[in-house]
Amino acid sequence: MQPPGASDRCGLTPPEQLSHELALRFASKCYTHLEIAHYKDNFKTLADHQEDVEYWKEDTLCAFLALPEPLKAGPVLYHMCTYLGAFPFPSLAPCILTREAMLKVITIMTGRYKKILKRGDQDKIKLLFRSLAVFDRRHSVASPMDKPNMEDIVKEQLPEDMLKEREVEQGVSSHVAGFAIDEPVNDDEDEDDDDLALAALDSLDAIEVFKHDQRTNRKISHAMIPAENLKKIITLLLLVAGITPLTPLAIYGQRLDGERLKALNTSADAIVAAFDPEPHSRGIRYSNFVKTVTTTLPDLFEPLNALFEHFLFSKNFNLNKYRDALPVIETIEAIPSPIYQSPEDTTFSTIFTDTLLAQMSMSVQISASASSSSSLKNVFASNSRFNQLYSTSSHGTSLSSFSRQVHSWQSSTLVLISGTLPDRNDPIVLGAYLPEPWREKPTAPSSSTDAPSKASCLFQFLPRHCMFLANQYNRTIPFSYFNSKTGIALGCVIPPQQSRTGPPQPPILGPVSVLIDSDLSTCTFQHDGDAGVGAFMTDPGLETAQKNDQESAQPKKAVFDLDTLEVWGISFPLARTGSLSESAGEEDEMIKQRRRLAWEEAEAARRRGVNFGGDKDGARALLEMAGLVGDKAGNRSGGSV
Template sequence: MGQSQSSEPAKEVPIDPDVRSDILGNPEHLSHELALRFASKCYTYLEIAHYKDNFKTLADHQEDVEYWKEDTLCRFLALPEPLNAGPVLYHMCTYLGAFPFPSLAPCILTREALLKVVTIMTGRYKKILRRGDHDKVKLLFRSLAVFDRSASMSSPQAKPNMDEIISEQLPEDMLKEREFENAASSHASGFAIDEPANDDEEEDDDDLALAALDSLDAIEVFRHDQKTDRKIHHAIIPVENMKKLIMLLLLIAGIEPLTPVGVYGQSLTQERLRALRASADAIIAAFDPDPLSNGIKYSNFVKTVTTTTPWLFEPLSALFEHFLFSKNFNLNKHRAEPDPVITIEPRPSPIYRSSEEDSDSIFDDTLLSQITMSLKFFSPSGSLLDVFSSGARFNQLYSTSSHGTSLSSFSRQVLSWRSGTLVIVSGILPNTSNKPITLAAYLPERWHDPASGPRRPPSRDPSAPKACLVQLQPRQAVFPENSYNHTIPVSYFSSKTGIALGCVVPQQSRTVSQPPVLGPVSLLVDADLSTATFQHDGDAGSGAFVTDPGLETAQSRHAELAQPKKITFDIDNLEVWGINFPVGEGEDEVTRQRKRLDWEEAEAARRRGVQFGGDKDGARALLEMAGLVGDKAGNRSGGSV
């Protein structure tokens, strides 16, 4: 790598033991060696060739340095201008490019620095640095954080002066003096984390950086450089910066490495922008920003990313894979042929709408992206999958706006679906100015009809697909299924009492139907589908779903301002979407359900056409013996006598 323009892939160069002591005194040499190791161990020859071509084609030059500016990065990735996420992403890159030495940030995006950014963003570093995702979370926080909240990347004054940075980094003697003697005063405003006064906290070890330098046998250099690093617990991420990044992540949630980001920008209508802002605000609320600094602290960032939104940054991987595909490389084109015009469309939406009426539903691409930040869906075989790349499709089974508020309609449309479903309930929070509340429940197993017999207890198999309850508004919160629950049903339906998720269901009799009782984390919808009650109470014990740590902390610390533990609200809309997975040559669930419903309609018509004269009692006795009506009929549907 280095600044050479050779098309050959970078190779790992062993360090002579006689000069290792000199190299260990210079972080720039170690950073260079790490970039070489990334290039040789984490990429193929062709990928490095594509990357070099992309970098060289757009690079700016100053003296002997090739580098990328902010507008170059934004132009290459085709970031939508209305989101204004380019400065935030560039801020991240100038920090990650200095890995594993925080004191070298912000750095200029040379070819080596940008390669390290791509390696970290795509997760390819795991091929040689076997550390957990928690270490990457810390690195991402550092790349977004500032000490002074006014030093925002949205402000032009906060951007680094590229000429000054280059002049500082070119001479090695000046670099050493800058890094090891005057590090505290040489950082660009808005990028570094200033050292607070009277701070007695010890900095946590950066395990990912330790792993990088451990692979280079240079741990002592990291220990020395760590002295010039800043205290992470006194840093914040400005809310506005985080919101811009989250809106971008929501927009490109289903992006592929070959899909231009620009095609997503073409769909940015005012309505889509409002939806992105609403979802981003809900996710931001999950980080519990500090009201004084309007920033997100490290402890809240780690807690939220690891529990509530574990897949928040996943779209960055496919986004930075774009660096490994150059338009100038086409192995299928003959030399004399003109360059073909290649049009790559984004993946089709997984949400299938059979009619224009479905377009008014609350479930859209933005809401699906928000849900995927918190949970993964299961395939029929029980393995986790990405809902965008798997070819899964969501088909509307029931909606109160389209099918009315009849539980019999709900029963017919939903109980006949024999695969996983997604339930979405929306309404308005009481005693607020039209503040919305939206909840979603992913149920990997089919709904159970009480008329068909007792429901089987929850699965004890730890590898079985797990349900999940998610709050999408007013703040993001996730409630996974409790693996230790073996008594409380995850979902329950009764035409007499309504819909219950995570509720305790009393023993039912033929004469008396007792309503379900709210569990610690549960949702109860009444029989007329007009009112719902949601409860999140960690003090109530263990239930079908696990509490959200962030929401539970907010409820205990700010009881007067936080979301109540129990909320009853009027339902605006309730929707159930069936999840259909692609199959081989067999019939998918949509086709099978359509055949079942057609058969039931034909059977009901046939029963209505049977003539028994005036002997109705005899007719009913005959139908009971046939098992078509009465207690032996099970969950069959049809006409009545």
């Protein structure tokens, strides 16, 4: 290894010097002076020292981020950082987490590199895969015995003349093998170019150095992510989903009880299953990783952005002490859960938990606008609130009750269905996000590309995480449909009514569809890519598993007993304070809902008090002619014509 500033035999600037220059460029172009000051203070306060090198150990990183010990995610996250800190030179990994290396980690994790490296998220996915992958047959994070001694890593980055002096004194070699899992394999093939690394070196006019360094890199096709390691990271991401740069990190560990840990593990297992680990090695290949992240879990690593933003806020900096007029900012409390429970609701029971909400946020983006899907945002970034409209556990299994509670809601809804697969005895949880209000008559999707219905989607939480996006070319099949005679349909073909007096024809299952019978007891879910074109598209990973007849693949058509059906109304209050508020000058949708239901109840009570001279049959016939009761009443439930 050569001292900084020296050139190698080929006349190229050494990777260490270029890595240093890239860190300086990140610092000057991607951060403000105040952010760098905060970061330097955080790093220096907790850094260990070896010779003249300041660095962070694994324990330091875990303590700063307040990673809960039961998740066991610390070693995996630390291993990711030691790889990303060597960016853009894989041959320098694993690296010591110096101040410059850690700055590069933060820049990549938060996505700030995009300010100077005009590359897409696809390149970051490849980098994250490399940081999680191993290159030999032992598919797990190295044990403490296999990890390099920190002093040895520090020696690796000291100037060559200092190393030679110490070697003469101690009679030992300074060669460091690195992590045992990163031992190179015998491979003569050239590595594919890493576009993000090329962009970094291109900004430094050092493409040739990168290509020279790549000769020592490993073929990505030989790399695999251990499923157990990925699960540990995913449990952490689920726990901190919805985190902000100012959210106190310790709060998440305080809330982690046995019940929450069990729920996190269940959801993490379902997400890992979406990557289709190889049966024998339990490793995840690059092709499966990219396919799953880009199609099924586009926001999987989103919580890392805000998590690593915490490095840019130091508790030692209190700007208010220079401003006597301003009070000192108190510790910020954790953001309340978007799952809203009314204080007067004493029967609140739900399958919709914070863990399932976090799992949903990794796939589903919702629209905060009632007229356009161009404003799609992450569930937490949208400031949405979920209000329970209907639940079989609270409102019974009556379709009339479903109609009354759901059809009066004039905004987007979330549908959740739980049951048990009969053959496998596995729990199954399905869901649907429907941006448009429910309607009594089937309505085909709008042809407008900005229609909010384009954001409609089905998804599956258990036993495998799946995502079924809206078919952009669908013009005829409604996303949702309700009929008191045939039940509830999502993504089904609705036959035209043959007769005004005859019973309606039952819906026909689409390629990806859900059908619930009229007594809310049985649910049918179909995922069959060979069934033609429907309202929703198949999940690529699940479709591949089904075609390959994998044991983990669920059947194309599953009929199961429905345990719970829930419908949640989505509203967008301006501030999440636990109280109802106004958003953009409009009254909160939940207040409108309560007023509509209260008016309907009062109107129904008023009608019941009308005196028809004791002729109840005649009174009912009169109301039927007016369309207020009976089959022609629709969903008015007591409202006026």
